[in-house]
Amino acid sequence: MVLEKLGSSLYDAIKRMLRAPTVDREVVKTLIRDFQRALLQADVDVKLVFELSKRIEEKAFEELPPGISRREHLIRVIYDELTRLVGEKAQPLDLRPGTQNIYMLIGIQGSGKTTTAAKLARYLQKRGFKTALICADTFRPGAYDQLKQLAESIKVDFYGDPECRDPIEIARRGVERFRDYEAVIIDTSGRHKEEKPLLEEMRRIAEAVKPREVILVIDATIGQQAASQAKAFKEATEIGSIIVAKLDGSARGGGALSSVAATGAPIKFIGTGESVDDLEPFDPPRFIGRLLGMGDIESLVKRVKEAEVEVSERDVRAILSGKFTLEDLYGQLEAMRKLGPLRRIISMLPGFGYELPSDVFDIAEERLDKWRVIIQSMTPEERENPRILNASRIRRIARGSGTEERDVRELIKQYNAMRKMLKQLRGRRRLLRQLQRFRLG
Ligand SMILES: Nc1nc2c(ncn2[C@@H]2O[C@H](COP(=O)(O)OP(=O)(O)OP(=O)(O)O)[C@@H](O)[C@H]2O)c(=O)[nH]1
Ligand SMILES: [Mg+2]
Structure with a gap:
């Protein structure tokens, strides 16, 4: 990756800003100071750095457009200003096909x-x-x-x-x-x-x-x-x-x-x-997106608010920590559903994009209700250790919960897929770091 050091310094500064409980003047000041240091180290002209700082400071507390959070606004401002620093938009080569x-x-x-x-x-x-x-x-x-x-x-x-x-x-x-x-x-x-x-x-x-x-x-x-x-x-x-x-x-x-x-x-x-x-x-816009390690920032920015509303840090923790049994699943189904929007964010982060199966976390309301009943019909032992669920147990659970055997099997299948997924996620310390950038203040 080009300009790796600059990218990671800017990214760290943004991360700090996103993790601050509220975005106030002090937080923006710190962000600007971090930016200045990083840009000067990359040999950006002092005058340009100063102008960029001034514009970020001015725009940071502009009146927010409806439906946009302060964080989201700031990300946009930062992104625009950095893009502007290297030239705004792509300018393709002048090539006229069919001529020399x-x-x-x-x-x-x-x-x-x-x-x-x-x-x-x-x-x-x-x-x-x-x-x-x-x-x-x-x-x-x-x-x-x-x-x-x-x-x-x-x-x-x-x-x-x-x-x-x-x-x-x-x-x-x-x-x-x-x-x-x-x-x-x-x-x-x-x-x-x-x-x-x-x-x-x-x-x-x-x-x-x-x-x-x-x-x-x-x-x-x-x-x-x-x-x-x-x-x-x-x-x-x-x-x-x-x-x-x-x-x-x-x-x-x-x-x-x-x-x-x-x-x-x-x-x-x-x-x-x-x-x-x-x-x-x-x-330039793509270059800055990649420099910051944010993938497609335009789409990312759109999702920040969604994540802020729908996924709390507690949910993320609940999902990503501890062992994951059917007992846990029962308690976590709701939180799990909220991973829907979060998953879209994850998929926009470089390095994770296409590895997440698209449907593992999308669970429809009615299926959730059904699963709740099924899990209630299990013995504590079965919930703790789903591996013991053999054909006869599945038959009993289906009867007891008034569902079909295939519903029970589907739940087990889904549970296994989720467990595998979560295991992978937990193994990705970088992902955890990325997720924490989206925690709520
Ligand atoms: N790392 C890296 N090296 C490059 C890049 N572009 C060129 N180089 C290296 O820079 C050196 C000089 O490259 P040349 O293409 O010969 O430069 P030039 O401008 O033609 O040199 P003169 O004809 O002598 O003026 C070579 O060792 C290239 O391999 C690049 O993008 N990255
Ligand atoms: Mg040459």
Whole structure:
């Protein structure tokens, strides 16, 4: 996961807020202070951190829309503000199918251009676009071989000329050769840290090949220093977009993302590893949701209130603690029913999503009534140790409770499924932690 440390610090701060008995000014202040510390540690610009803090503080105690709790409101505010910090909404690559779309990658030395060129080629080819790579890096020895090998490994057509010293000439020839391709990606040579020669070369090649987009590859490890590159770049070209590479394992990635976003230059992809598959479209709301480990926060937020109303911490405890016999089931049927909405929350948390069977906890009212009678017809021994329920006992219980044998069998089956489920849940300490975030104040 990218920016793991930032994500977990922010998440911890939110967790504390959710667990506070009431959300008052003191709680919000603490939350903001925790956020500030986490963001500054990720190298986010002080000014941006300050602005974010101010907005959260202002909005936290806005009048609540009807039917929305303070906690829910705060989660929304936090989520919106963090999303805004990295760019609001996803901005897809400008790609017009059926035409030749040329993408030119530029960036300072070692920023990740060549790797990213291959990643992007793979990404587009996988989506069905006829794709090719061109090596217009005539500066670094080995650049040609590096891209050629990458192109071969992902089976993308490639053009380059190790004999030729003129990048513009190579770019021109490559573009000509790949005339009927939909995505043609040009890798260029890395420049020194100054922005001027970088932008100059960009202009010269761009003039010659008329790219659909010029893409600046920024190394996330430089943190908020990315701002000046992004700013100069944005001013130099209308058709510029940005890929932030090396976001994996970079503690300063938050600084890179936020400072680039602040310039208004669109971040279209992020690089999240060294392999050709480690490229993903950058989608700020989704990114923040994942950063916070909250899955789909939009849906989650909708459920917070539901959980607040319907599931008390006592219920959760009752369900998740202690042994679970039919005797317990009897006392817990009601609480169990309330797991319905809770289950939907659990299913939205990453890592648990699809493991929960959908119907184990959905129990209809009438079945509950029936089960109550059935359990009452059992001996204490049977309730304590349902394993002893053999055919003749089941027959007796059905008769005694005025139900069918299959009702009794169904109850036993359901009980066993629940028991298994709960055993798994108890084993998941992380889940317990997640559940506690939703406890009631
Ligand atoms: N961890 C990680 N490493 C990356 C990523 N992108 C690139 N790298 C590594 O960064 C180093 C430089 O990558 P290149 O693609 O060669 O960079 P470049 O900008 O083409 O370099 P020059 O052509 O010399 O300017 C290589 O070791 C890559 O494996 C990424 O997203 N994550
Ligand atoms: Mg390169």
